[in-house]
Amino acid sequence: MGQIFSQYYPLFLHGLGVTIFVTIISCFSGTVLGTLLALGKIYGNKFTSRLVTIFIAIIRGTPLLVQLFIIYYGLPGYGIRLDPILAAIISFIINSGAYQAEYLRGSIQSISANQLKAALSIGMTRWQGIIHIILPQALRRVIPAWTNEFIYMIKYSSLAYVIGARELMTEGKLLASRNYQFFNVYLVIAVIYLLVIVIFVYLFRQLEKKVTIP
Numbered sequence: 001m002g003q004i005f006s007q008y009y010p011l012f013l014h015g016l017g018v019t020i021f022v023t024i025i026s027c028f029s030g031t032v033l034g035t036l037l038a039l040g041k042i043y044g045n046k047f048t049s050r051l052v053t054i055f056i057a058i059i060r061g062t063p064l065l066v067q068l069f070i071i072y073y074g075l076p077g078y079g080i081r082l083d084p085i086l087a088a089i090i091s092f093i094i095n096s097g098a099y100q101a102e103y104l105r106g107s108i109q110s111i112s113a114n115q116l117k118a119a120l121s122i123g124m125t126r127w128q129g130i131i132h133i134i135l136p137q138a139l140r141r142v143i144p145a146w147t148n149e150f151i152y153m154i155k156y157s158s159l160a161y162v163i164g165a166r167e168l169m170t171e172g173k174l175l176a177s178r179n180y181q182f183f184n185v186y187l188v189i190a191v192i193y194l195l196v197i198v199i200f201v202y203l204f205r206q207l208e209k210k211v212t213i214p
Contacts, residue, residue, distance in 0.1 A: 015171030016192055022085065022160065022167060023153045026092035030153075031146065033093060034100025035135070041101065042108055043130060052101070059098035065159055067091050072163045088160035088167075096153060103145040107138040140212065147204040151197055158193075168192065 041052040059067070072087040082090070111134055119129030158169035168189060176185040 011171045011175055012168065012188065012192060015166065015168035016196070018085065018165070018167040019154065019157050019169075020196070022089055022092065022157050022165070023150065025089055026096055026157075027146075027150050027153050029089075029093045030096030030100050030149070033097030034104055035139075037097060037101035038104035038108060039130065039135075041105055043126075056098045056101055059095055060102075064091065064095050064156060065162070067095060068159060068163060084160065084163045084165035085167075087163060088157070088165045092153060092156065095156075096149060100142075100146065100149055103142050103149070104138060107142040107145075108134060110141060111137050143204065143208045147201065147208070150200060150204070154197060154200070155193065 037052050037056060040048045041056070042049075044052065068088065068091040071091050072082060072084065075082065115133055115137075116126070116129045119133050120126065124132070157167055160167050161170040161173055164170065172185050172189040176182045179185070
């Protein structure tokens with residue numbers, strides 16, 4: 001295994017760089033989308049709330065791989081052709097946003113409604129109370145669930161290999177098909193994924209300790 005990595009480490013590092021890039025962009029953008037969806041579901045009017053609920057149900061009820069195929073292979077039928085990495089990022093953002101919306105919804109609803117009433121009583125508008133009082137607390141409380149989503153996304157990013165995105169799994173697959181050392185190559189990939197996940201779990205735990213609500 002060590003020989004494989006030392007011999008082909010530029011390929012592994014390139015694939016790892018793409019994997020981390022896709023994961024970070026997808027998760028952070030998914031957080032923005034998830035926040036908007038959660039706010040729309042909780043505080044929007046009946047139409048907005050119903051529309052968001054249907055969207056989340058569709059995304060969570062269909063496999064990520066199917067969503068990826070629709071965006072990469074389906075959209076060209078309508079004249080929209082996307083780069084494999086861009087198609088993967090869009091798919092992951094939509095999927096992550098739907099899941100994060102539910103995490104955030106639970107986090108927001110765990111905060112006492114009296115806090116929003118207190119904000120209104122001192123002259124703040126409803127949305128000012130939500131943005132300045134409710135949302136900051138909710139985002140802190142959702143960090144453990146968000147950490148899990150980030151870890152899942154690191155692993156789910158390997159699905160991008162099916163559309164040819166040159167992430168870690170794709171680089172490993174191409175390398176193994178050339179030297180036929182499938183076990184060693186995929187073992188190296190597994191170890192890389194494990195090390196990356198351990199590092200990010202540690203970082204998120206430190207973040208959680210730093211911003212936790214006393």
